[in-house]
Every structure is written in C-alpha cells, then in structure tokens.
Amino acid sequence: MAAIVLDGNKIGAEIRAEVASEVKAMTAAGIRPGLAVVLVGNNPASEIYVRGKVKSSEEVGIYSEKHTPPDNISTQALLDLVIDLNRRDEIDGILVQLPLPPQVDAKKVLMTVDPAKDVDGFHPVNVGFLSTQRPGLVPCTPAGIMEILKRSNIPIASQEAVVVGRSDIVGKPTAMLLTNANATVTICHSKTRDLPGVCRRGDILIAAIGRAGMITRDFVKPGATIIDVGMNRVTDPAEFARLFTGNPKREESFRTKGFTLVGDVHPEVAEVAGAITPVPGGVGPLTIAMLMANTVRAAKLRRGNPVPELSRV
Ligand code: NDP
Numbered sequence: 001m002a003a004i005v006l007d008g009n010k011i012g013a014e015i016r017a018e019v020a021s022e023v024k025a026m027t028a029a030g031i032r033p034g035l036a037v038v039l040v041g042n043n044p045a046s047e048i049y050v051r052g053k054v055k056s057s058e059e060v061g062i063y064s065e066k067h068t069p070p071d072n073i074s075t076q077a078l079l080d081l082v083i084d085l086n087r088r089d090e091i092d093g094i095l096v097q098l099p100l101p102p103q104v105d106a107k108k109v110l111m112t113v114d115p116a117k118d119v120d121g122f123h124p125v126n127v128g129f130l131s132t133q134r135p136g137l138v139p140c141t142p143a144g145i146m147e148i149l150k151r152s153n154i155p156i157a158s159q160e161a162v163v164v165g166r167s168d169i170v171g172k173p174t175a176m177l178l179t180n181a182n183a184t185v186t187i188c189h190s191k192t193r194d195l196p197g198v199c200r201r202g203d204i205l206i207a208a209i210g211r212a213g214m215i216t217r218d219f220v221k222p223g224a225t226i227i228d229v230g231m232n233r234v235t236d237p238a239e240f241a242r243l244f245t246g247n248p249k250r251e252e253s254f255r256t257k258g259f260t261l262v263g264d265v266h267p268e269v270a271e272v273a274g275a276i277t278p279v280p281g282g283v284g285p286l287t288i289a290m291l292m293a294n295t296v297r298a299a300k301l302r303r304g305n306p307v308p309e310l311s312r313v
Pocket of ligand 1 (some may be wrong): 055141164165166167168169170188189190191192195208209210211229230231232283284285287
C-alpha cells in the first residue's frame with residue numbers, strides 16, 4: 001500500500017493562519033511583533049529565501065524590515081548593525097541569512113544576536129535551553145518537523161526515531177526535540193556503520209543529509225514515517241533516471257526546466273513507508289511557518305508572557 005503523504009503546504013498554512021490571528025490580537029493590544037532580516041551581498045538563493053520570509057511576514061501581519069549590507073562588509077560593521085537591532089524594542093526577531101561572505105566571522109555575528117531575539121535558534125544559549133528543556137527559541141526546520149509529526153498524529157513517545165545527519169541546524173536539534181518528546185533516538189552520520197540496518201530500526205526516520213535519493217527502500221522499516229528534509233537540485237540525466245523513470249509529470253518538468261528538486265529519500269520508499277513527506281511541499285513550507293511562529297514566541301518571551309511547550313506558538 002502506498003504511504004500517506006504528509007502535506008507540508010497544508011500544515012504550514014494552518015500554522016500561518018494561527019500565527020496571523022495571534023498577531024492580530026497582539027497588535028490590537030499594542031504589541032505588533034517585528035522581524036529584521038539581514039541579507040549580506042547578492043547570493044541568488046539567499047535572496048529567494050529572504051523574499052519568502054519578508055512576504056510571509058507581511059501575510060501574517062508581522063512588521064518586517066530588510067537590511068542589505070554589501071558583500072564586502074566587515075565583521076565589525078555587521079556586528080554594529082546587529083547590536084543596533086538588539087537595542088530596538090520594536091524588533092522581536094533578528095535573522096542573519098547564511099551563508100555570510102568569507103571575510104565575516106559568522107560565528108561572532110551569530111553569537112552577538114540577542115538570544116531573546118534569535119528566531120533561528122542558533123545561539124548557544126538557545127541550544128542550551130533546548131537541551132535542558134527550558135522555554136527558548138528552537139531552530140525553525142526541526143520545530144517544523146515536530147509540527148508535521150504532531151499534527152499528523154504520528155506517535156512519538158516510546159517510538160524508535162533515527163535521524164540521519166548531525167548538523168547544528170537540522171540533525172542535532174531534531175534529535176534533541178525527539179528525545180524531549182520521549183522517543184528513543186539514534187543519530188547517524190557519514191561514519192555510521194551499517195547505515196541501512198540502523199535506519200531500518202526507525203519507526204520514524206528523518207533524512208537530513210543533502211544527498212539526492214540516498215535513502216532507498218532497503219533503509220526503511222515497512223510502515224515507518226519518513227521525514228525528508230533534503231533539498232537537492234538534480235540536473236544530471238542519469239541521476240534523474242535513477243530517481244524518476246516512469247514518472248511522466250517529473251519527466252516533463254525535467255525536460256522543460258533542465259532540473260528537478262529531490263529530497264534525500266528515493267521515491268520508491270513511498271511503496272514501503274506508512275507516511276512520508278514529499279519534496280517539494282513537505283518540510284520546506286514548515287521552515288518559514290515556524291519562523292513566523294518563532295517571531296511571535298520571541299515577542300511574548302521578551303515581555304515575560306507565558307509560551308506553550310516546545311515549538312507551539
Ligand atoms: P549538512 O551538510 O550540514 O549536514 C549533513 C549531514 O549528513 C552531516 O551530519 C553528514 O555527516 C551527513 N551525511 C553526509 N553524507 C552522508 C552519508 N553518505 N551517510 C550518512 N550521513 C551522511 O546539511 P544540513 O543539515 O544543513 O542539511 C541537510 C539537508 O537538508 C540538505 O539537503 C539541505 O538542503 C536540507 N535543508 C532543508 C531545509 C528545509 O527547509 N527543507 C532547511 C535546512 C536544510 P558528517 O557529520 O559525518 O559529515
């Protein structure tokens with residue numbers, strides 16, 4: 001039987017609607033949440049991401065502003081900008097779009113963002129809050145993964161969860177959130193022995209690797225829930241054929257555009273999994289939705305208002 005498709009567009013829209021009504025109530029009470037996005041230089045991919053973040057802010061009623069310093073900015077000048085945003089009361093969230101140019105000390109910049117305004121959840125203070133289960137700001141993609149699981153009624157407590165990937169942005173915080181939600185968690189990486197065998201233990205399998213279609217059916221426990229975080233652009237026809245032969249819709253779009261977007265999970269996995277997130281339209285839409293939710297959360301936390309557990313607004 002084919003896996004249930006976990007629709008990230010639908011869940012993302014649900015969260016954005018909840019955020020919008022929250023923002024409306026806060027604004028009526030005189031507190032309009034505000035987000036500042038810092039985009040250094042002209043990286044085309046970053047420009048697309050930032051445009052999406054600003055547009056989404058407008059849609060949910062969050063005040064947003066974009067800062068676009070030039071590519072040759074010094075670390076100190078960028079620090080000065082961040083310090084200024086830290087000081088401004090109407091700004092609740094600060095997001096410095098990565099990657100930063102090589103002359104900039106990215107770690108220093110991220111360390112300078114006020115942890116109370118760190119809507120990306122990358123500051124070590126927020127990492128510490130997450131690992132000690134204190135209220136803080138959780139990275140958007142991992143928070144979005146938890147929302148997909150919860151809102152799709154996928155059991156987490158006492159389940160075996162396997163996370164492939166140990167990045168600070170996705171793998172590690174996702175593993176921490178699953179641990180906090182009482183799953184039994186295994187983290188895998190490029191040095192893991194017998195990766196397919198370890199992955200097959202997972203009632204929940206999270207793929208955050210960055211390798212097109214690496215997770216094939218032999219990695220998957222029948223009936224498992226598969227969360228595919230990967231976003232890979234495939235342009236090589238042989239690679240495309242390995243993944244999508246016999247899929248006329250994808251073939252047509254590959255022919256016209258010259259590329260297709262694929263996750264870390266091979267499409268054949270849908271034949272053995274119980275539930276699966278598509279790419280595109282799975283985890284991706286949740287990342288922006290959770291940025292909106294985090295901005296509202298930051299606005300409340302900064303004012304000492306109670307916030308719900310974990311990632312919920
Ligand atoms: P990183 O490159 O930072 O981390 C990749 C991880 O995968 C590393 O831990 C690495 O192991 C592991 N890995 C690489 N190759 C293998 C292998 N052959 N076997 C086992 N493990 C392997 O990537 P990110 O975590 O930043 O992102 C992962 C994917 O998620 C990317 O495709 C990215 O584009 C996508 N992404 C999607 C988002 C969304 O909104 N949908 C948001 C963020 C990311 P090791 O540590 O040993 O090197």
